[in-house]
Amino acid sequence: MLYKRMSIEKESPEELGYDNIQYNLAESSVTDFVLKDLELRIQDLSLCYTDHKGKPALRELIVSGYNNLDKENVLLTVGAASALFIIASSLLSKEDHLIVVRPNYATNIKTPETIGCDITFIDLLFENNWQLDINDINKAIRPNTKYISITHPHNPTGTLVSEADLSSLIKIAEHHNLYLLADETYRELCFTEPYPLAASLSQRAISVSSISKAYGLPGLRIGWLITRDEQLMDLFLAAKEQIFITNSVLDEEVTYQFFSEKENYFKTISKQIARNFSIVEKWMAREKRLEWVKPGGGVVCFPRMKAEYKFDTNRFYDTLLHKYKTLVGPGHWFDMPDNYLRIGYAWPSTVELEKGLENISLALDESIK
Ligand SMILES: Cc1ncc(COP(=O)(O)O)c(C=O)c1O
Numbered sequence: 001m002l003y004k005r006m007s008i009e010k011e012s013p014e015e016l017g018y019d020n021i022q023y024n025l026a027e028s029s030v031t032d033f034v035l036k037d038l039e040l041r042i043q044d045l046s047l048c049y050t051d052h053k054g055k056p057a058l059r060e061l062i063v064s065g066y067n068n069l070d071k072e073n074v075l076l077t078v079g080a081a082s083a084l085f086i087i088a089s090s091l092l093s094k095e096d097h098l099i100v101v102r103p104n105y106a107t108n109i110k111t112p113e114t115i116g117c118d119i120t121f122i123d124l125l126f127e128n129n130w131q132l133d134i135n136d137i138n139k140a141i142r143p144n145t146k147y148i149s150i151t152h153p154h155n156p157t158g159t160l161v162s163e164a165d166l167s168s169l170i171k172i173a174e175h176h177n178l179y180l181l182a183d184e185t186y187r188e189l190c191f192t193e194p195y196p197l198a199a200s201l202s203q204r205a206i207s208v209s210s211i212s213k214a215y216g217l218p219g220l221r222i223g224w225l226i227t228r229d230e231q232l233m234d235l236f237l238a239a240k241e242q243i244f245i246t247n248s249v250l251d252e253e254v255t256y257q258f259f260s261e262k263e264n265y266f267k268t269i270s271k272q273i274a275r276n277f278s279i280v281e282k283w284m285a286r287e288k289r290l291e292w293v294k295p296g297g298g299v300v301c302f303p304r305m306k307a308e309y310k311f312d313t314n315r316f317y318d319t320l321l322h323k324y325k326t327l328v329g330p331g332h333w334f335d336m337p338d339n340y341l342r343i344g345y346a347w348p349s350t351v352e353l354e355k356g357l358e359n360i361s362l363a364l365d366e367s368i369k
Contacts, residue, residue, distance in 0.1 A: 001114045006106040008333040022325035023356030027347035028155055028300050030216040030269050033258075040257055042250070050249040052241055054224070058256040062224060066200045073199065073228050075236050076247050080185045080210035080223035085111055086239045087181060087206060087225060091146045092117045099140045099148045101132065103302075103334035105155045108183060117146075126304060126340075129293045130159040134168045141172070147179035147206075148172070153186040156334050156342040157302040158295025163195060173204040179232075180205045185223075188214040188266070189273065190297035199226040206232070211255055213299065215262065216269065216347075222247060222255045273299060276345045276353050283357040289364055299346035300329075305339040309368060313338035316367035323366075324359035 009015065013026050053059065054076025063069040077083040088111040092098060097118040100109055112119055120140040124130045137148060148169060152161040161169075166182075173180040182198035184207050198205035210223030227233055258265065280301060284292055292303035305311050313330075317338065320326045329342030343360075345353055 003114060004110070006110050008106045008329070011330075011333070013327055016327065020325070021321070021327045023352050023359060024327055024348055025343050025345065025353065025356045025360075026327040026329050027344040028298075028329075028342070029213040029218055029344070030273065030299060030346045031349075032216045032218065032347075033265075038254065038258055039261075040254060042253055042257075045250065045253050047249060050246045050252060052246055053237060054247055055249075055252040055256055058252055058259060059224070061256070061259045063197070063200075063226065066197065069197065069200050069226065069228065072230075073226050073233065075225050075227075075233060075240060076252065077223045077225060077240065078221045078244060078247060079212060079218070080183065080208050081107055082240075082243070083208045083210075083223050083225040084108060084181075084183065086236050086243070087147075087208070088112050088115060090235050090239050091179070095144060097142045097145045099137060099145060101148075101150045101154075103156055103336050104149070104151050105183065105185075106333065106335075108149050108151065108181075109335065112149075118142075118144075124154075124157070126291075126293060130154065130157045130302075132161060132165050134165055134172075137169065137172060141176055141178075145176065145178050147181050149181045149183070151183040151185070153190060153295070153297035155183075155186065155298065156300055156329065156340075157293060158186075158298040158300050159293060160190065160296040166195060166198070167201075170198070170202045170205055174202060178204070182207050184209045185213050186298040189299055192296070194297075197226060199228060203228045211258070214269070215258065215265065217255070217258065220251045220255055222251050272350075273346045275350055276348075279350065279353055280343065280345045280357065283354075283361075287357075287361055287364075300342050300344045302334075302340055302342050304331075304341070305364070311339065311364065312367045312369055316363050319366050320359060320363040324363055326356045326359040326363070328356075328360065 059071035059074040084107050092115045094116045098112050099120050102121045122136050187194045197207045199207040207226040212218035289309045290303040295301050331338045331340035
């Protein structure tokens with residue numbers, strides 16, 4: 001396959017160098033944990049290959065609370081990114097058709113594009129509060145449609161698919177014998193009670209998630225997919241074994257120990273999210289040149305520059321980064337115009353966030369045409 005690097009990765013904070021950014025509002029996760037803040041007992045860990053599906057006790061924890069899911073329905077992967085790759089490369093070929101909701105996390109678009117399948121994009125609109133129109137999905141279905149790909153809570157807008165739309169999507173998948181791929185990487189970060197895992201609602205739904213976004217552990221590279229379809233699981237396991245055989249036993253163990261205590265860790269995390277979100281809300285109320293659809297979850301929002309103001313967007317991003325040492329995600333990371341910007345508000349400290357938002361306002365002042 002002819003891979004091309006994606007802007008969101010090429011221009012990511014870690015590729016730019018964390019030392020070059022003072023106010024990092026470009027992350028789509030909560031603050032990263034530091035190893036010493038986790039209470040780990042790992043000295044006796046054997047550094048062997050591990051269970052090919054992943055540590056059984058961790059897989060059990062991932063679906064605990066669901067009586068129609070068990071550990072056999074869970075495959076651990078290297079972050080959600082590799083789960084998405086495994087699914088796309090196992091299910092799609094040049095002859096197939098895919099429906100993808102856009103904007104979306106780049107991998108959900110770029111891997112299918114690289115495979116060369118036919119893609120129908122369902123474009124969400126700001127004017128429609130970034131909400132899906134189920135009729136558009138229905139109209140896009142073809143005999144060779146393999147799956148419908150959604151992310152929810154949505155990246156980059158932080159909006160939620162309504163419960164009614166989710167259940168319509170599941171009905172469509174069941175009726176047409178195709179799959180619903182639900183990238184639920186931000187599910188724990190809904191501002192209200194999260195919906196059940198999509199995979200628990202139907203054999204036709206595949207759930208994907210990881211510990212990167214809600215738990216601030218992206219460097220551990222642990223994610224998973226969940227499906228109740230045994231044949232599909234076998235296919236995905238074969239793909240995993242051909243790519244990396246198993247996960248890192250060390251990553252799995254650290255994740256397991258963290259997950260066993262995750263409610264405790266999450267208390268602090270959710271306080272930080274709520275505090276930072278209220279700062280963004282206040283700033284948005286003051287910043288009259290931007291407008292947004294208020295998110296219902298996640299840790300990012302996707303405001304845009306109002307059409308009545310004319311901005312030089314290149315100058316804006318350049319000034320923001322080089323003069324004010326502040327990074328946000330420009331629209332083109334999501335195949336959108338650069339008058340849209342993604343602000344990640346839960347990774348920086350509260351003080352850094354406040355300063356970063358002020359810097360956005362200053363850069364807007366300096367890039368008005
Ligand atoms: C919606 C979504 N899915 C998947 C990923 C991949 O994350 P990871 O591989 O770290 O789990 C990201 C990362 O930004 C994302 O936003």
